Amino acid sequence: xxxxxxxxxxxxxxxxxxxxxxxxxxxxxxxxxxxxxxxxxxxxxxxxxxxxxxxxxxxxxxxxxxxxxxxxxxxxxxxxxxxxxxxxxxxxxxxxxxxxxxxxxxxxxxxxxxxxxxxxxxxxxxxxxxxxxxxxxxxxxxxxxxxxxxxxxxxxxxxxxxxxxxxxxxxxxxxxxxxxxxxxxxxxxxxxxxxxxxxxxxxxxxxxxxxxxxxxxxxxxxxxxxxxxxx
Numbered sequence: 730x731x732x733x734x735x736x737x738x739x740x741x742x743x744x745x746x747x748x749x750x751x752x753x754x755x756x757x758x759x760x761x762x763x764x765x766x767x768x769x770x771x772x773x774x775x776x777x778x779x780x781x782x783x784x785x786x787x788x789x790x791x792x793x794x795x796x797x798x799x800x801x802x803x804x805x806x807x808x809x810x811x812x813x814x815x816x817x818x819x820x821x822x823x824x825x826x827x828x829x830x831x832x833x834x835x836x837x838x839x840x841x842x843x844x845x846x847x848x849x850x851x852x853x854x855x856x857x858x859x860x861x862x863x864x865x866x867x868x869x870x871x872x873x874x875x876x877x878x879x880x881x882x883x884x885x886x887x888x889x890x891x892x893x894x895x896x897x898x899x900x901x902x903x904x905x906x907x908x909x910x911x912x913x914x915x916x917x918x919x920x921x922x923x924x925x926x927x928x929x930x931x932x933x934x935x936x937x938x939x940x941x942x943x944x945x946x947x948x949x950x951x952x953x954x955x956x957x958x959x960x
Contacts, residue, residue, distance in 0.1 A: 733930060739906055740914035741934055743822070747897075747910055748890030750826035752883050755834045760879060763841035782835045784896075789832060793899025796828055800900070820901055825908045828896040833886035840885060844878025845871075881950040888942025892935060911935045 733741065766778055784792050800807035800818045810816040818824040894912040901908040903917060915931045918924035 733934070734927070736905065737914065737927060737931055737934075740909055740911050740931065743906070743908075744891050744910040744912075744935075744938075747822065747826045747829055748887045750823070751830035751833055751890045752837075752887050754826060755830040755837060755886065756879070756883055759834055759837035759882070760841050763838045763845060766838070767842045767845040781838055784832050785835050789893065789895025790899050792831055793828055793896035796824075796831065796896065796900040800824070800827070820904065820908065822901075822907055825897045825901040825910060828900045829890040829893045832893050832896050833889045836886045836889055837879075837882035840882025841875060841878045844875045877950045881946045884942055884946035884949060888939050888946070891938050891942070911938075 762777075762781055766774065766781070797819060798804055800810070802808060802811045802817060802819060807818060810818070818827055891910075892912055893910070894916070897908065897910060898913055898916075903909050903913045905914075909917065911931055911934065915928050915935065918928035918931065921927075
């Protein structure tokens, strides 16, 4: 990417790092929540489902504001983290990753849940009758069969994380080299005189990365389904 300047390349690298961190943070909790929603039967399940998918329907700025209230240095979670452990999330790269993780969390949950709901329950029942324990059934049957949904959801969340704007700028601000991801760099370029060329270059990179992520998610899903004999 020699046609990108140092500041532009910095924004690209930061976006890739933030998106990757967000997936690492949210993947395991998202899988557990998806299994709970797909298999669990308990009071409040419908409410939990709505709360999990809330970031998909509320303005991202609202999500960022909520994170700021919770994880700000005077918030109920951010205050103790800062005072007791010296951990500050607001206006940091880690905070940008957290905001991105919250926004992309429902995408992973949805992909994994759809994969779980499509599994044949007879396979697990047959394994149970053959004496397989719960952990053996999960590791030997459930996890391999739900892996296409996990991987596809992770890649989709990564691609979506590259484009997150509202929650990041509200919670982590727009700090070059720290929290200025691709969308924020594009925004800054459009607000600067003569920044149209920079904005166009970054928009092209953003479009290419998002398209590659979506194609990769579809390719992974298809190949793993064929490998598992499901399509």
